[in-house]
Amino acid sequence: MEQYSILGRIGEGAHGIVFKAKHIETGETVALKKVALRKLEDGIPNQALREIKALQEIEDNQHVVKLKDVFPHGTGFVLVFDFMLSDLSEVIRNSEHPLTPAQVKGYMMMLLKGVAFLHHNNIMHRDLKPANLLISSSGHLKIADFGLARLFSEQGERLYSHQVATRWYRAPELLYGARKYDEGVDLWAVGCIFGELLNSSPLFPGENDIEQLCCVLRVLGTPTQDSWPEMVDLPDYNKITFKENPAIPLEEIVPDTSPQAVDLLYKFLVYPSKQRCSAQQWDSLRGITKRKCEEHVDFRLGRVLS
Template identity: 40%
Template sequence: MIAFSVWVSLRLGFGSVWSIMIAVSSLGQSENLVALKEIRLEHEEGAPCTAIREVSLLKNLKHANIVTLHDIIHTERSLTLVFEYLDSDLKQYLDNCGNLMSMNNVKIFMFQLLRGLSYCHKRKILHRDLKPQNLLINDKGELKLADFGLARAKSVPTKTYSNEVVTLWYRPPEVLLGTTEYSTPIDMWGVGCILFEMATGRPMFPGSTVKEELHLVFRLLGTPTEESWPGISNNDEFRSYMFPQYRPQQLINHVPRLDTEGIDMLTALLLYDTRARNSAEASLRHPYFLSLGEDIHSLADTSSVFSLREIQLQKDPGHRSSVFQPPGTMQ
């Protein structure tokens, strides 16, 4: 258990509270920042015991690329989750570098994302809400997955605990079209969208409604057929939209800064057929990451990729002097 002392800041959501405070460990005198997320347990949000069981799963995740859940404090009306504190997230990072990232940094962040996700997927835990705001980054450049959806729930939520509407931008087409039978491939589509966003500085499919989201996807990747998506012609929702028959466009024309291997990996993440969509584990071994060296694949789960001397972030082309820049980065 952690004993708390000085408040640092407080940020309120609609139905949840995010707080940041200095925590003093009961085992020692060292001071550390932690982030507190309070989940208010309303009657319509289901039995508190279900939420506690699902959140408790996250306490068992010990990985360098997953935010550490230190503790869970349960009262009748709320759950308070005590997380490690990180300075920034990928959305802020992109904003701060003028949406122009070094392609070296794109690769290192992408590897860290896949590394954390692979660890979860091996334990049959889905994230279910991947987006840049849920990828936290500390002052060393370590990227960590945060804000998991309830791990074993049988649906993808339309709202978070804080009653905030979940964005559609990173949601795969099978979920947009109403599937309830899904597994790890639902996260992999979001990984592809995030790779595109890091490489271009703009979201890949910024739709505001389900129909608009699907339309943006089909216009770029082609309207699905039985060949590209077996069984799609039997989907009533898909047929009801009556989308035009778009042909797939060349991705390289939309992500010119991504190299051939990067385009190949992006393509494999954005396949309609979930059985063919690349897994996190397979993606880690993709030739796109060859330049990071072989040692990166033998790191212990709790070791940072930056424990390898050859892994270093570079100065982003859009970097401004006032923005976050990890120590030791190239100038």
Template identity: 40%
Template structure:
């Protein structure tokens, strides 16, 4: 990195991640001695920031909450935008990989409260994360969960008719309206994904592990039964609904899917993982549910 004020301040120790967005480095802040993460995003055209980088930057700038990863700073360096964030090496995905038995119910409850509290902060700003999954939920040294990676996030269109892309979210956590190609959706996609994450804390393995987009739809059908106008008003108008010949399936009781979860938790997960986005509980209302009421 070139010898400017910011690059002199951060001493890179090692590369810890790489993806389509760019690279992530572990670095030490020489000024304060803290370990930080530097997310380096390449800017192909210096006159224009990549959409994902700009979304993440704006999202992190406008939200300040203990359960949302903090943006410590940002700067440009040559042809790169660099986001400075706390370095949290542990993700919920890593915790689940190391877990061989269902997580204790009280710890699941704590994680659910922290996840939903972070979502409330996002949703109150009309920001939809659109990629909630264990790998994007980081855990600090005190066990506190923080929502990270806002590269797919989007402010909801103020125009009620404003459309969004359906090509978002990681497959196993993708809401059915996205699977059927809807471009008109909202905060419910985060609620669905969060419900899948919470369920996974008991089941250890992903709740809906589709091998392809088509198989993902069938995984949802096997859990919730066949979608219809009765259980999901407007589903037959979805762009991709009539492109598929869907089998007739009966819903599977969530209690059978989550045998280790308390009944009140099963009830909340059922309110998060349902076909009709309008029927899904909001993040704020979920925190008032009997299972979570009272906080941590």
């Protein structure tokens, strides 16, 4: 740690406290994530190992946070990342006015490019949410916090924990206790983030897992075996029943939104995981803004947060 000067505390991530720091020799500003081990003999926590493994195994990408270094410290270790000024949650929360269609489009394009890159490298993030999407001073978005990340295979035979993803962004199959799932859980979260950008508030703000499922069903309607055949095979399918509830048109949930944006939102918020729009189809975002694609988008945080 002696090569860094601590400039302040940023916050807490999975298993660690994050600090803003400056490399004394180079002057570079970075983010240091200090991970403490409860007992030295316990070794490095599994989630931290996943984060290191996932980030070290993939090449650099402009929309995924860069792991610059790892070194031991005391009874734990330190991860060194690019420093980013803010996160998307703060941008949404502190903006006095709704984000413009051009801003929404820009953030979504960067998010989807990052997610497409992860999925191409067989990585499920499993905890996509605005707070884990870091924003630079120029408005550049990078996906961060890989504490729940997992490598997946095309065969899809591996069992995973269903207790992943922050509740408001948790896919319905996870809420029903799914142990076998795919990168569709990330795509559901992308849809939730998209809706939050459009509406300046979370789409499904459940206070517990049952209420979370109720929030989803209240908007998208109660699924049937025809609309979601895989539902009956989920572990918790028979543990709770819901009365039949018709869907609310998403146009009512995200008013003042272009038809193209609403149509894209529908493509992410689909019950069957395999039917969700893949991140590689980010080009579908054309048309969200009514102006031409070459319009200037000012993402500087000073403008967004003012």
